[in-house]
Amino acid sequence: MLTQVNSDQRFDKLTFNFLSTLNIIDHIRNTRDITRDELEQILETEDKASIEYLRSSAREVATAAYGNKIFMRGLIELSSHCKNDCLYCGLRRSNSAAVRYRLSDEQIYDCCEQGYKLGFRTFVMQGGEDGWFDDKRMCRIVSTVRQHYPDCAITLSLGERSRESYQALFDAGANRYLLRHETASPEHYARLHPAEMSFQNRIDCLYALKEIGYQVGCGFMVGSPYQTIDTLYADLQFIRTFQPQMVGIGPFISATGTPFQDQPNGKVGTTLRLLAIIRLLHPPVLLPATTALGTLHPQGRELGIQFGANVVMPNLSPRDHRKDYAIYDNKICTGEEAAECRACTEGRIRKIGYETVVDRGDFNPNLEY
Numbered sequence: 001m002l003t004q005v006n007s008d009q010r011f012d013k014l015t016f017n018f019l020s021t022l023n024i025i026d027h028i029r030n031t032r033d034i035t036r037d038e039l040e041q042i043l044e045t046e047d048k049a050s051i052e053y054l055r056s057s058a059r060e061v062a063t064a065a066y067g068n069k070i071f072m073r074g075l076i077e078l079s080s081h082c083k084n085d086c087l088y089c090g091l092r093r094s095n096s097a098a099v100r101y102r103l104s105d106e107q108i109y110d111c112c113e114q115g116y117k118l119g120f121r122t123f124v125m126q127g128g129e130d131g132w133f134d135d136k137r138m139c140r141i142v143s144t145v146r147q148h149y150p151d152c153a154i155t156l157s158l159g160e161r162s163r164e165s166y167q168a169l170f171d172a173g174a175n176r177y178l179l180r181h182e183t184a185s186p187e188h189y190a191r192l193h194p195a196e197m198s199f200q201n202r203i204d205c206l207y208a209l210k211e212i213g214y215q216v217g218c219g220f221m222v223g224s225p226y227q228t229i230d231t232l233y234a235d236l237q238f239i240r241t242f243q244p245q246m247v248g249i250g251p252f253i254s255a256t257g258t259p260f261q262d263q264p265n266g267k268v269g270t271t272l273r274l275l276a277i278i279r280l281l282h283p284p285v286l287l288p289a290t291t292a293l294g295t296l297h298p299q300g301r302e303l304g305i306q307f308g309a310n311v312v313m314p315n316l317s318p319r320d321h322r323k324d325y326a327i328y329d330n331k332i333c334t335g336e337e338a339a340e341c342r343a344c345t346e347g348r349i350r351k352i353g354y355e356t357v358v359d360r361g362d363f364n365p366n367l368e369y
Contacts, residue, residue: 043232072122080127081130122358206218217245248288302348
């Protein structure tokens, strides 16, 4: 009889936890807010029904806002040189094993021409903080791309620059800027970066970009060393208050030649749950299913979409250099031509019931969801 009572108690506890988690998910969706304890419960639950309810709720919100459309952006990786020494990044200046390259102006224009012919209407120019790509050079590149492709969005992801630099690039024709905040905890930031880098400067850059008029993206690694529930909660609250147009998150993946090379990778499951939470907190956000997800799981990007993501970024960079942009180990899609990369991505997304679109896909805060 005692065994039966204990069995009933366990059943009641499981039922209570399940219903509690469902209530939490509904609360996040209805209020666009989350408490620290709610976050902990969602990230730690092992109940499959609760995880499925989180997934379906996020997907409902994404579908209400964007339908079954997944936006494709053409990624161009400009340079593997970087002046910074971030402890997690394979491109850090102290990594003597990193292969360094820079694309010429003509190589960049060729990538854009090829991408435009393939249907891309957003170009994402990404690179390390490389002084060779100074304002004069970058403004020339941006203005040339803008002149040739006036119907395209130009997204930059070139790290921290001065407000004057951001303004000049905006005036030259850039529309969007991606700058991951990495963590909203100053203490955590200090453990991921060298002393000469400033948490406050990173935050100031994000606000300057927004004030200038860019569509701005922030984001963080999931499972980075020293990350806790508290730092993740700070990240989510920063996203709530900053209200970025884009959020890029992906699992931490260790990089050879860095102080964190022996640290464990972040978890795909945790990343998926956080993608879903971000979708519920900020329904109209443009949310990529990152290459890092696909690196750690064969269907990582498809899973990301099913948990609320709505952007993918096939690589338009010259094939000879893709493996050299090694911010982490074992990055996928380094050997395909641009057309192959697009066709593969499109086919995989179609298989899970979604439609890829290559238009600009601008952020729209007035969407119904």
